[in-house]
Amino acid sequence: MTAFWSLVARDLRLATRAGGGALLALVFFATVATLVPLGVGADLKLLGRIAGGVLWIAAALAALLSIDRLFQNDLEDGSLDLITLGPLSLETVVFAKTLAHWLSTGLSLTLLSPVLALLFNLPERAYFALMASLALGTPAISAIGAIGASLTLSVRRGGLILPLLVMPLIVPAIIFGSGVVDAALDGRPNGALPLLAAFSVAAVLLSPFAAAAAVRANLSG
């Protein structure tokens, strides 16, 4: 367990220090969200209505922004080889790195989201739904993103094709995530929340196996 947590802590330190992606993701999230009212017009009623979907898409894009480096830097400087020699199975390593990625992006995006929701005039009754759906759904984004990162590990500019691979796969998270906010807006019973949780749990539990298989193929190749 110590090896697991020290790997998480190491990845968190790398993400939050100079050159890491954590702060970048937050700024990107805020920037994309700012562009939307400039594009669709500043009608506060409309913005309040679409805030859930817009913030969900912006958060997903922001979380994926730095995911291509999840294994890339470690492969380049050789630390990935060292980590695989360690006591952890590759699946556990992938899980630890996914967890660190979520803590440095998904969690902080969730915490920033109410501030942006304020700018979007989101009605108060939907704030909890927005934060709860982001907290539950962004782990799935990190997990599926990890699959994409492992698949594009040996592609020279993997960041370019990674979104093409990952975006179709995260569709359920977007549907259910923004659905949770919509249901709260309309005051309907929120059936999307447990489904989002189920998708997230399945993605987090299964993706380490797919990603580890891909990393293994890359290392032996």
Place this chain on the structure above:
Amino acid sequence: MSLDDQRAKRTSIFEFANPKRFMDASEGAIPWLAAIAVLTVGVGLFMALFVVPPERYQGDTVRIMFVHVPAAWIGMMAYGAMAVASFFSLVNRHPLADVAARTAAPLGAVFTALALVTGSLWGRPTWNTYWAWDLRLTSFLILLFLYLGYIALWNAIEDEILAARLAAILALVGAGDLLIIKWSLEIARWLGIEANMLHQGESIFRADGPSIAPIFLWPLFLMALGYTALFLLLWVVRIRTEILERRTRVLLSREA
């Protein structure tokens, strides 16, 4: 072992066993598949255009169905074929499975795109819109993106063995996700999150028998058979081309 030796050892698998048998068997199948495709599509199109009467509500636009529905079937079937081939590629490490999966993808993408285009051309006069964010339409668009991502991944990686492994993983993850996407759109509609539902429900494979008239069913059946034969024909030709290409590469690398 030097890098060149490794590469020669890897690619030389293609000289043995199944690819050879596949080449012999498929050569005989090509003319038959071509004949079936030409005959069934020919007769099917003739019936669709001249024999079938205009439908009561849709008029002549109903004839689009005969090119649309089989394209959609093949678009899905090709992904299934690709996923099964990818499974065998991962489990058995069989090179023929890699080639089969790789070559099915562009065909599936084309049939899926064809289904989307003919569907929206049919939608304009019937639903008064080219596109709706409906369950079937959305999941088909995502299917197209999955195909494109799969093809892009194959093209981005130079090492063919590695590309095959990674693409196979992607195809299987995509297959699982495709089921979830279909299911989640259905649930979203049920929850009222997603309001639109324009596409009609299943009208052919139903427990109580097809809900459309037999006169429409016959050309549809012929067209489906023809599209399947066409898909198999193109698939076999593409697999053969790929195998020949790899053999050429092996021979060239030996000479060098």
